[in-house]
Amino acid sequence: MIVQYVAYLDGRIHEVAIDWFAQADDGSVWYFGEDVVNFENGSVADTEGTWMVGDQTPAAMIMPAQPRAGDVYRPENAPKVVFEEVRVEKIDQDVAGPSGNIGGAIEVSEVHMDGTREGKVFAPGYGEFSTGSPAGDLDAVSLASPTDTRPGPAPPEFGALSIAVGDVFGAVAAADSERARQAATALDRAWDSVRTVGIPPQTELQMQRDIDTLTRAVGDRDWGSAQSAAQRVAQNELDLRLLHQRVIDVDLARLALWARQLPVDVAAADTGSVRGDTAALDRVWERTRPGVEETEDVDTALEQVRQAADREDLPAVGRTAANLTQAVAGLHTR
Incomplete structure (x- = not known):
């Protein structure tokens, strides 16, 4: 699957990334890289964070099929370019979703290349559901389609x-x-x-x-x-x-x-x-x-x-x- 990710800051384009994913036979999801473009004042500022699978950079698991508390894995591991190490902290969690309760979510702790940490939540039907901390920067899913599509015409x-x-x-x-x-x-x-x-x-x-x-x-x-x-x-x-x-x-x-x-x-x-x-x-x-x-x-x-x-x-x-x-x-x- 090729995913286009576009981030806006104050309504204006801020970051664009093309991400590559594939699902293994056991159900786990693997990350094959991302092509990143960061914008400043409407122009391309840099492409920091770009990496792709190659001879020296293998694909990496980003979502386990059967997560267990204590599991550790690295969704990104390109030396001197990107690094993320994830530890599963909780499984089978309930989270408040856009249209009601969502069961089966997992909470993880992620370490970045600069040593900083942040929490993430993954939920069935959404993948990455939220990242960050309510006390700092929090990126959270507001709604998703078709996961939250409602039947019938709009009121x-x-x-x-x-x-x-x-x-x-x-x-x-x-x-x-x-x-x-x-x-x-x-x-x-x-x-x-x-x-x-x-x-x-x-x-x-x-x-x-x-x-x-x-x-x-x-x-x-x-x-x-x-x-x-x-x-x-x-x-x-x-x-x-x-x-x-x-x-x-x-x-x-x-x-x-x-x-x-x-x-x-x-x-x-x-x-x-x-x-x-x-x-x-x-x-x-x-x-x-x-x-x-x-x-x-x-x-x-x-x-x-x-x-x-x-x-x-x-x-x-x-x-x-x-x-x-x-x-x-x-x-x-x-």
């Missing part, structure tokens, strides 16, 4: 939230105080309605934090902060769609969101964010392209955006972003 409250998120995004992008205030109020109402139909707790915390930040920024007419919060709110709403929609349909909406973000960052003369938008578009298109028909228009428009961003021609980015938005709107899945 109407979800559709109302999508509309409210789109309205507030447009109002904040236009820096229209009255329109933004009204849109933020409507968003609050739509969000309160969605919370009544049940959503993953961690997603709820994240969305509430970003809506609160958005409301404050709109009240202060701090449009930079408001636009950043509106982007995060829109990303959160797309994550929630995974509860009822196919991954590829949500990813098409992600393409549309990043295309819509481009002219906002062009207007702010934020070259770094424009480059980051382009990198995010590339990553979403990379995983979406095989599942859609008639890709030529998006290929062409995205290449035009990429070239304009590379030469820091922001007006050209703005013009080509409109072509990209139109091309994305015309996509159909296979």
Whole structure:
């Protein structure tokens, strides 16, 4: 299995990794390396952490099939490049998942190359479920698809939230105080309605934090902060769609969101964010392209955006972003 991992920091692309995994006949999962790209201000900063199986670097087990407390193994062991040693601390644990209790989880302690330690939880149906510490940095699964996909169409409250998120995004992008205030109020109402139909707790915390930040920024007419919060709110709403929609349909909406973000960052003369938008578009298109028909228009428009961003021609980015938005709107899945 080839997995694309994309991390965002404050809503902006931060790290991309392509990971290679395989499952052995006994059920254990083995790690064959990762191709890492770290971003800073929208540009590639380094590729630290990249490693691949080779003559001097064997594959390594990352998830045991039948873990026992006290087991020790090394998911990464490339000398002078990466090192991780894991000890299984607890097995058969119950953890609070996005849609209820999850049984059969394991807790492990991981030692890194620099000697630091962190805890991790692995859970059936998720693989790595959380990493870090609540007292420090904690990366936790908010929801996963198809593991947490719910049957049937989404409740109407979800559709109302999508509309409210789109309205507030447009109002904040236009820096229209009255329109933004009204849109933020409507968003609050739509969000309160969605919370009544049940959503993953961690997603709820994240969305509430970003809506609160958005409301404050709109009240202060701090449009930079408001636009950043509106982007995060829109990303959160797309994550929630995974509860009822196919991954590829949500990813098409992600393409549309990043295309819509481009002219906002062009207007702010934020070259770094424009480059980051382009990198995010590339990553979403990379995983979406095989599942859609008639890709030529998006290929062409995205290449035009990429070239304009590379030469820091922001007006050209703005013009080509409109072509990209139109091309994305015309996509159909296979």
